[in-house]
Amino acid sequence: MDIRARLGKNVRKLREAKGWSQEDYADRAGIHRTYVSDIERGRRNPTITVVAKLAKPFEVQPGQLLD
């Protein structure tokens, strides 16, 4: 699976497990909601500092979002 698709799958799984909407999660991560939607659909190729921002609200290591 392409790493962008894997990131999207992991973010969606963790977000839904928390019961957060994309909007909730976007606010917590400090990113735009449409960016969350693109990430979850594997449409983005973020840098590692953005991956760190994506991981923070879930309190997981950034690398966990890529594997």
Add this chain to the structure above:
Amino acid sequence: MDIRARLGKNVRKLREAKGWSQEDYADRAGIHRTYVSDIERGRRNPTITVVAKLAKPFEVQPGQLLD
């Protein structure tokens, strides 16, 4: 530790464990040697598709380079 510094530390540790020069590793990863040097010094903020390229020669999951 900043995620860029962590990536650099992990890449250097894995490369040295393989006994590869930066040049060897750059060839195996399909990236420029000076980019490897910058990565190892925490000077770069690569995208996740580049992290996947960096991980491939080591045969480790990309996420492992970030944690």
